Amino acid sequence: MARRARRITMPRYNPADIEPKWQAFWETKRTFAAPDRPAARKRYILDMFPYPSGDGLHVGHPEGYTATDIVARFERMRGTSVLHPMGFDAFGLPAEEHAIRTNTPPRESTERNIANFRRQLKMLGFSYDWDRELATTDVDYFRWTQWIFLVLFDTWFDASAERGRPIDALPIPDDVARRGDAAVRRYQDEHRLAFRADALVNWCPALGTVLANEEVIDGRSERGGHPVERIPLRQWMLRITAYADRLERDLDQVDWPEGVKKLQREWIGRSVGAEVDFFAGTRDAFGAWQAERSVSGFARRPDDRVLRVYTTRPDTLFGATYMVIAPEHPFVDRLTTGAQRETVDAYRKAVAAKSDRERTEATRAKTGVFTGGFAINPVNGRPIPVWVADYVLIGYGTGAIMAVPAHDTRDHEFARQYGLPIETVVAPIGSSDSDSPLATDGPSNACFVGEGRVVGSGPYDGLETDACKRRITADLAKAGLGREAVNYKLRDWLFSRQRFWGEPFPILHELDEQGRPNGLLRAVPTESLPVDLPRLDDYKPHGRPEPPLAKAPDAWLYPVIDGAPYRRETNTMPQWAGSCWYYLRFIDPRNGTSFVDRDKEKAWMPVDLYVGGAEHAVLHLLYARFWHKVLFDRGHVSTPEPFQKLVNQGMILGEIEYSGYQEADGAWVSRIEVEIGEDRRPRRRGTSIEVREVRLRADQVEKQGDAIVLREAPDVRVWSRAEKMSKSRGNVVNPDRIVRDYGADSLRLYEMFMGPLEATKPWSMDGVNGVRGFLDRAWRMIIDDRAETVVLHPSVVDERPSDEQAKRLHRTIKAVTLDTEAMDFNTAIARMMEFVNGFTRDTVRPRQAMESFVLLIAPYAPHFAEELWQALGHADTLAYEPWPTYDEALTRDATIEVPVQVNGKVRGKIEVAAGAPSDALERSARTHERVAEWIGGNTIVKVIVVPGRLVNFVVK
């Protein structure tokens, strides 16, 4: 027994021994501490830091982390100065919910969860510089989050210079200045990048708390299913819209996946069109108004008599047959006639009760009511009815539209539903074909949203869409009735949350003599930062629609500064805040006087490689870019963009599962006979017979042609698919278990070997086992597994590699180097497997080749490599050993095999010298016996020769 135990623990590859050993080594030697400033070439390699949930890491985390770790270790070995830090995005709802449930401060559970995450990350052997670890919840960290907020608060956007500038530099109009100091301060407050405005919040009376959007599902609270109301509350906003153009434009500078750039562009949603004023008065007064406008020009703000719309299709103005205003539009009351008042009021009330989600449910039929009022189309003087409908949003454009049902699908749907006229004003170019929508559906029913030629529009007839847009817009501008306008889908960022577990705003509200806020704000002086969270007696909701911090002790809530009493801002920042700038703090995490040292920032920024999930493609990355640009404008950072290269790792799904469907009596139902009903329950197609999904084992099914069928009943098709890992499906893979059973290096290697980093891939336990088998074989290639201690395999000797071995070695070095650079980790691993397969067969394994191999695999399986490096006689870590180099000449064969095709089909192969020229190739190919047979008596029409690749005879 004793002998057996020794055999297993020593010479066999045993990750349970060597992984903790090397982790301890790296930690005590501070192997991966990054220099303050890079020495030579630098790489800042960053992971999107995790939210430390109570569940710990799932296998998706190590995917991206392993990828960046490989790049970091690879770069260090190439002499690059590497900054590779890790931290925790630790504010968040789950911790607060836990706090409410258990009445313990959220910091306690947060720190427990961080400790668990840290343990798991260290167990995987990532080469982070742990000296730089931070959490967004650290008081030392959010002190600077608050400081940056004050930078935003101190900045206004100078549109003419297109950049943020100090609020002191904001020009104050004379009339404001004349009204005194308070008026000036209010004017400044209105122009800050951080400002306050009324916005709707989700207030749940039953829970007595305000809910985040993600806590509201179908108008009810996620917990308990209680109704949620939308009530207005004074909120902090960040003026991200001011940066919309730059956020869009600067996407050209970064090396990001095109898909992510596109998502951001669409989220910003820049569109160019026109604002047009419709006179909302009588036809008689219209002429006078027109005359007035032709003198005064287009009004900066529309007065009470006009309804202003935004359109991207001014060319369709003649087709506007009605107008729609949003239910929240201030003109609703004015336009509503007595007869319609009751209907309109009822409609608005009904709409107000609906959640955003209900309102935007696309499958829902459009609703709306007529106001009884009319407005006059400025291009033809025709009065058209004004409706109220919730398909028009108050927050976009002007909150009012001209409806052109012939050329807009939404207007078309609405018009058909309420019997409003549809008038065609654009004809598709070349529309005489029978397949045009106009021809098939009849002009009055058609909806053509494309561009074409203008018809039925008086003087504009015959123009093409673009030309007509320009002409009409210019004509309207001349008449003072319209102007070109740009709009964005992007809205200002609602930045406050009614939560405890977030960064407090460093803002004070001035109080009047009665102790009530007078509406004037004061920033907490930067030397008084941080504003820490107070300790609360309990974390239960207080039942009022205001933040939990309103429950804070008076000593916190009502500070006195310079003898004046203030009330602290009680909102907290959203979770996004901390992640907007953590990459900067990593550069200088313990700086007590500045958020980051200017020189260090200059030396390390930008982040060269940023890896994370695609779920952050828009919000996190857009918010961080926005903050970065503000800091850039104010001279605090040196680069206009924070993240140079972005890579999204793909999702890891559960193991492939097979499932079939059965009726209640056990009868199988083929997959194609199953449909999912409205209630999301599966039933037999076209019937009401419910069927249930049954999990099948792999040996119960087989593949027949394109279909997977039941082995016992081959006419029954079944499903084969991999699902997202989820607790409810029971297919979650726990990294702790994988590390225990296979080792961290196997987990790392497997996740990289599964497929391309960016692809969605199913998990496979057999795959993990297979990769472990590779490490076992590689171990035995170098270590004598029959010895009592870790000693080299007798085949490992100090000899020069044979020519054949040298070729294999140099080819492996080349392939692994290029693949690692390109982040093609799966193929790099395949090349290393080939190396092991080759050298395992050799009984002479030159030490030099073995050492190179160990260095190549080091970024991928670092513990494994360190142990072998030590066995090969090295005392120190290999983390900074020079990356192996290859000799291009040694990777090449002297002679190569070239396929010869006849009419594109391979009919033979010829052996030629590697550098053989075309004519030699062709000559050799012609002599090939079987090729000659295939050419036969035909005439050669053409010969294609690609030197080194192939010869192709085209014959007739």
Next chain:
RNA sequence: GGCCGAGUGGCGGAAUGGCAGACGCACAGGACUUAAAAUCCUGUGGGGGGUUACCCCCGUGCGGGUUCGAGUCCCGCCUCGGCUACCA
């Protein structure tokens, strides 16, 4: 509905427009063993032919196209996955 991505052996996947299926898993056969496990070796897209070396046909979701040549490029579809949702 829109946008993005993907469809290649039994499975995960590989392939600058140039020999489809590298590498791994699984499976099968063999060696070692009293035996099993482990390990090592060999084979493995489908179909057909041949005594062996080997040869032929088909094959990258479907239908077209460009090209001497297409998994790869273009057009039109189908299926699956992800994201998104009336932005005028």
